[in-house]
Amino acid sequence: MRTIIEGGFVASVDPVGTEHRAGHVVIDDGVITTVGAGPTAAEQREDAEIIDARGCLVTPGLINTHHHLYQWLTRGYAQDAILFDWLTALYPLWSRIDADLTRAGAAGAMAVLARSGCTTVGDHHYIFPKGSGDIVGAIVESAARVGVRLHATRGSMDLGASQGGLPPDFAVETTDAALRASEASVEQWHDASFGSLVHVAIAPCSPFSVTADLLREAAMLARSLDVRLHTHASETVEEDAYCAERFGKTPTQYLEDLGWLGDDVWMAHCVHLDERAIERYAATGTGVAHCPSSNGRLAAGIAPVRDLLRAGVPVGLGVDGAASNESGQLGIEIREAVLMNRLRTGADSFSVRDGLRVATMGGARVLGRDAEIGSLEPGKLADIAVWRVDGVEHAGILDPVAALGLGAMPPLHRLLVGGRAIVVDGELATAEEPIIADEVAAASRELAARL
Structure with missing residues (x-):
């Protein structure tokens, strides 16, 4: 029940940024017990599994704070569109989704996330066609199959085109149905215990696809259930214009008036935040999921991440939906974040x-x-990525962290979730990748045929 990672460059990302050029990490029963320089003591090594990390960079497992896993089935569509046009093109296809198709798409997306160093997957699913089955349950099943930690959100839309929203009417739910289903998903799947593999949050989709009533009631429901809240906010200039025309407010003002700022809330994107909005995020502890590749793919802009961090706003990284980030890899988003924010x-x-x-x-x-x-x-939980930096792509690099943040994404030697090996020498260790790939291809064809 003891595992030791030894000999690698250890970047702990602790509060003071401790690093060890040749260090070790000791894991007992899925929890980290020791982090230090040099080799482990002889008495610690007895009966332990030793992972030789020489030539490797050892980091915490990466955490994906925003994704739409089902979109793994719809990559390559609307390649040159901005957000609103892209959504309009894809809503008719997505409205044919069901639990079985989502299960396949989610498995494919999470397999790729794991192979890119991701140990915790945040997903935002907001389309629930009538008769589509238990979609949240299907995502939970796929996460267990791959072996990653899951932060699922039960999303929703209740503002169809006939009411001035962006999605077609057939793709939305009623307000009451969305609230009932959100509560049911939390009660069925959310586990708040230490080391939990599944958390569930409540996540109406966006200001242009959700009524004020649903936003307000969802915030009250989430707080009564003691779970978190998530939505999209300030992603594009078109969203700003929509909120100004429809509500006479910025997205931040509109959401705050409905109870949607707080340390139990995180927003996706936040590309177009003014100084006042950043102040409100910081004052309330509202978090941000930064999705650089998706923002570039849809020409949304570059989020003010430096200003957010300097103000004290919690900022995480996100892949976003695979239909607006066909790579689906979280590891490369570190480099994208570094480069894009330097451009800004x-x-x-x-x-x-x-x-x-x-x-x-x-x-x-x-x-x-x-x-x-x-x-x-x-x-802390032993969610750990061990990256090879001694191959042809990175051998001789001065700084192993720069291999991850400026170079090509290093291959994984190991990926551990709670001490369990999920990826071994670059390959998924928990499921057969060719089988997942075949299931994804079949599900993509089936979804396209339904349209």
């Missing part, structure tokens, strides 16, 4: 260690689990 605010404004912290401890703060995951410290 300068070469010295966002370091590779800033990128790693956002991808780990930042995400843990955003999801409210910073006491459990996000850093390599005694007492």
Whole structure:
């Protein structure tokens, strides 16, 4: 029941950024017990599994704070569209989704996330066609199959096109139905215990697909159930214009008036926040999921991450839906975050260690689990990525953290979730990748045929 990772460059991402050029991590029963320099003591090594990490970078497992797993089945569509046009093109297809198709898509998406260093997956599913089955349950099943930690959200839309919303009427639920189903998902799947593999949050989709009544009631429901809240906010200039025209407010003002700022809330994107909005996020502890590749793919802009961090706002990293980020890999988002934020605010404004912290401890703060995951410290869960940096792509690099934050994404030697090996030498160890790939291809064809 003891595992020792030894000999690698250990980037702990603890509060003071402790690093060991040749260090060790000791794991007992899925929990980190020791992190230090040099080899472990002889008495610790007895009967332990030793993972030789020489030539490797050892980091906390990466935390994905925003995704739409079902979109793994709809990659490559509307390739040159901005957000609103992209959504309009894809809503008719997504409205044919069901639990079986979602199960396949989620497994594919999470397999790729795991292979890119991700140990905790945040998902935002908000389309629930009539008769589609237990979609949240299907996502939970796929997470267990791959072996990752899941933060599922039960999303919803109740503002169809006939009421001035963006989605077609056939893709939305009634307000009452969405609230009942959200409560049922929390009661069935949410586990708040230490080390839990499944958390559930409540997540109406966005200001342009949800009524004020649903936003207000969902916030009250989540707080009565003691779970977190999630939605999209300030993603595009078009969203700003929509909120100004329809509500006479910015997205931040509108959401705050409905009870949607707080340390139990995190928002996706937040590209177009003004100084006042950043102040309100900081004052209330509202978190942000930064999704650089998706924001680039949809030409939404570059989020003001440096300003958010300087203000004290919790910021995590997100892949976003695979239909707006066809890679689906979380590891490469560290490099994307570093490069994009330097484009916005300068070469010295966002370091590779800033990128790693956002991808780990930042995400843990955003999801409210910073006491459990996000850093390599005694007492925390053994969610750990061991990256090879001695191959042809990175051999000789001065700084192993720069291999992850500026170079090509390193291959994984190991990925552990609660001490369990999920990826071994770059391959998924918990399920057969070719089988998952075949299931994804079949499900994609089936969904396209339904349209």
